[in-house]
Amino acid sequence: MDSLDADAPEDPADAPPRAGLTRNRVSVFALAVITLIVLVLCWRMTEPFVSALVWAVALAIVANGLHRRIARRVRRPNLSAGLTTALLAAVLLVLAAAIAPVMVEKAREGWEHLRSDEVRQRVDDLVRDRPTLARAVAWATKQMPSSDEMAKQLAPRLQGFLTGSMWGSVQLLVTFFALFYLLRDRELALRWLRSVLPLTARETSRIFKRVAEVVRASVLGTVLIAALQGLLGGLMFWWLGLPAPMLWGLVMFVLSILPVLGAAIVWIPAAGLLLLEGSWEKALILTLWGSIVVALVDNLLYPVLIGKQLRLHTLPAFIAIVGGLVAFGATGLVIGPLALAMGVALLEVWRRRLPAH
Template sequence: MSNHFNVSFYDNPMNLNESGKNLSTNEDWRSRNRIRLLLQLALTIGSVFLCYLMTLPFLASLAWALALAVLFMPLHRKICRKIKRPTFSAILTSAIAIVIVVIPVLLITVRVVLEISRGSTLIMSKVESGEWQRNLERMPYVGKVLLWAENQLDIPSLIDNLTSFLTAQVTSFLRSSFIQVIVIVLTFYLLFFFLRDRNQILRTIRRFSPLCGCETNGLFKVISTTIRATVFGTIAVAAVQGSLAGFMFWMLGLPAPLLWGAIMTILSIIPLLGAYIIWLPASIYLALDGNLMYGLILAGWGMFVVGTVDNLLYPILISKKLRLHTVVAFISLAGGILVFGAAGIVLGPITLTASAYLMHLWRSRTVESRKP
């Protein structure tokens, strides 16, 4: 009897059919869930990519606004303690930032344009009058070299091309002034909201971040430290370049060395321009005015000292502050400028340090997961 009624569940064909149906149903649900997850992942990636494309035209303004927000945040907090209205405090801080950043650059740009135009006129007048030839022929050994150079090269044409190049550099900068104005306006527009709504922005980033709270705060700290190191490093290097150029102006007896040193400092901060806009026409004018040795000294000093000190000093300053190797710091700066343009001065180092921080988090989690 016991053997007769001791029938296994799997020996019943009806039970087999029902279990097979259940298995197939579960597999169908799993496959549907996988398809839904894949579709959701594809839609998420596509929407994020579209958001990136929409943000790309404003990337420079976002980068500069973020940098200014980090730099002026201590001042903004002091203003907020005295003025309890967040909107008015953000307006006041943004106005102070405009006075400190925009107005000096605007005044220097106007002065440089006027001086470049006047300098080009003076240089071309000396070339056309032939006075530069008489000045150089008075110097020993220079007359023979000048005669050989005139036979081999078209010196007036070379000088004209060089002055035209300098004028074109400033002109191209002014032609893009409309775009620059838009970037500046958007930068300070975004800066206002970064200052006023900073707590809401940070809470939103924390809510959508896949990192935990302490890890997200650590990422914020890394980005803030990188921005400060990058901006202060750029200002320090520009100050060194302007000081070196102004020192040589003083050594050679050129007028207003302190003024021109300050102007070259500000020009060294602007990525599209540089201190050569000033010292190169000055060296050409000295040579054409009969001071060939002074002109060569100024040109050599500008090319080999002023023009190279940023490539040496900037990576060293940044690497010490961010604890990076000098070569890595240089690549982050140069690569950032090549990829992002002028905003790469800020975005390049941020990308590198943020990536290094995220890789450190992954390494820490991997080590913890391997512990018994």
């Protein structure tokens, strides 16, 4: 009996696992590859809308208090989120609808004024006894295209401009579409994030709080600095006797919110017009005011304000803001400080988890 038991075949269940490929390992490997492919495809689909989604998240965080107040009076989640989204969209659209036509009209008037006989006469009087300036003005005049030439140059680019405008409209629609669901399903989204993040409940709450502080400081800081730039620009327009200082102050406020544009789009042409009219003292004052005072408000005060709100040193806050703008464009105003603050928060998590020795 012992010999028979010794010669009996071993039970496969009792045999030690063999090295190499097994059905389970192949299954896990295939699942990992499929997951990676799906994630890459999802990222490729989401990448064009990253800016829109970032701004949707930022608006959702900033408007959370407003949405809570509306939700206390309107008990239906869809209606309260819709009202909050519609209110934010109305504010932005009203500002754009009020300012855009004025800017276009003023730009057209300024262009026609530059090409008028009156300005030409003033330029001739200004440069009559200044040969160097006369050569520079003559060169600039030759470079200035006529209306027909400008139309011919702009015609090929019109399609690209229209395509970009349509894509910008799509991005805006995606922003407010996502904002609605972020407001309505905020608690559901936060619960899902808590379930997938490899953090404790206390660590997750700390990071969520940090993210909210960063976004509020970035967005509200941008609006505050833009308002200050518009105020400073409008006051200088009023002091120099330029027309419509309140209007142009409002225009500079709106343009200062967009880092690609900025208040310089307003005060640089104004300084040029003053120079062409012979008011070189006013042109110099406006240039110095815009390039030093207004620009420093944006480049220095904003990092100081954001760094104070985020409890970060001014230097890393400045690098995060400028680096974010360079890497991500306008969205970098949010992504840059947010990435820095989250990095600091995650380092704090590691510091607490790792032993001291």
